[in-house]
Amino acid sequence: MRILVIGAGALGGYFGARLLAAGRDVTFLVRPARAEALSKNGLVVKSRAGDLKLASPRTVTSDRLEGHYDLILLSCKAYDLEDAIQSFAPAVGDNTVIIPFLNGLRHIDVLNARFGKERVFGAQCAISAALSPNGEILHLVDLHTLSFGEQDGKRSPRRDEIVEALTGANFDAEVSDNIMQSMWEKWVFIATAAGTTCLMRASIGDIVAAGASGLIMNFLDECGKIAAAAGYAPRAPYLERTRPLLTAPGSPLMASMLRDIEKGSRTESDHVLGDLLARARAGETPILLNAAYAHVKSYEARRERESSK
CATH class of the missing domain: 3.40.50.720 (NAD(P)-binding Rossmann-like Domain)
Structure with missing residues (x-):
């Protein structure tokens, strides 16, 4: 081969x-x-x-x-x-x-x-x-x-x-x-990790220390509902494994998208956050996902403006 x-x-x-x-x-x-x-x-x-x-x-x-x-x-x-x-x-x-x-x-x-x-x-x-x-x-x-x-x-x-x-x-x-189910579940996890750590400019452990683990779970729920509407609702065993990873005290977990922002690099926001947002049900706007996407796109707009000077 x-x-x-x-x-x-x-x-x-x-x-x-x-x-x-x-x-x-x-x-x-x-x-x-x-x-x-x-x-x-x-x-x-x-x-x-x-x-x-x-x-x-x-x-x-x-x-x-x-x-x-x-x-x-x-x-x-x-x-x-x-x-x-x-x-x-x-x-x-x-x-x-x-x-x-x-x-x-x-x-x-x-x-x-x-x-x-x-x-x-x-x-x-x-x-x-x-x-x-x-x-x-x-x-x-x-x-x-x-x-x-x-x-x-x-x-x-x-x-x-x-x-x-x-x-x-x-x-x-x-x-x-059932690879498409697995890909959707991974997408839900990555979007949640990227969206929350970029929005808060902090690691999962930092967000938990700030008393905002509920925000992370709400973000996970928003992303999960989009997957469910597409016919790929996150399975219970997946959620049981995922929730502790996203709420672990002291966790250094930080999405690569946030690392890209901190380095002043281009991000995959359109692919990870924007495309998921676009797949939400007509008439629905997931509040946290929308805010996180706007946050990263604002960074990209500033990056482009400053690089063109």
């Missing part, structure tokens, strides 16, 4: 490196500068699950992409999705499957419209990883799980082939018969 990994950053680089080390046929679609760095320094992973240094992994730039691939692993920032699609579109054939790692659901709609639902799997990954200043991939905690499945939950020979390709590579590959 020919596997094309889009980018060689923290997520795509990590899973792609594990697959390459396990003997899979992996190519990384990267920009020229990253291709040069990988050729010179190799692809390096630092992890308690086992360090890797893969000399000169196979790379390709978008202008040199040839032939179709069986599997495309897509990891990028939500606001880079359109550019990413343009870069890998020539690699998509009749039997290609795309597994995207992005949060939310907008990317699924975009990929379905461009390539057809039959070529797009639902997926989510649970991993904490970062790219160091010198280009090494730092796996920060033991968790490294990739869950995926066809959007309609069917079990097909094609899915079985992908399961075989992704297992045995020193990360947890989990096939799901």
Whole structure:
């Protein structure tokens, strides 16, 4: 199976490196500068699950992409999705499957419209990883799980082939018969964490210390109602696991969106908060979600105004 990994950053680089080390046929679609760095320094992973240094992994730039691939692993920032699609579109054939790692659901709609639902799997990954200043991939905690499945939950020979390709590579590959439910639940959690920590400019533990854990639960309830209206009400076991994570005293949990704000970087607010808000029932405006989205968009407007001076 020919596997094309889009980018060689923290997520795509990590899973792609594990697959390459396990003997899979992996190519990384990267920009020229990253291709040069990988050729010179190799692809390096630092992890308690086992360090890797893969000399000169196979790379390709978008202008040199040839032939179709069986599997495309897509990891990028939500606001880079359109550019990413343009870069890998020539690699998509009749039997290609795309597994995207992005949060939310907008990317699924975009990929379905461009390539057809039959070529797009639902997926989510649970991993904490970062790219160091010198280009090494730092796996920060033991968790490294990739869950995926066809959007309609069917079990097909094609899915079985992908399961075989992704297992045995020193990360947890989990096939799901209900991946869209899982993606909605993760979206509810991420939107709640991002919305509350950005709105309050504080970690979960700080918000709890301020006596505002009720605000977090109200935010979770707003997001959960939107999911329920779409036919994906968060399941009871999920909520039982989630509530303690969002109300733990002293928790350092802080959404990456808030870290982006504190660094003065661009955010994924449209993808995580705005798209969820847009899916609320007609005539309903979730108060907290609306406020959080307006808060982050105001930051982005100020950032753009000040950068244009």
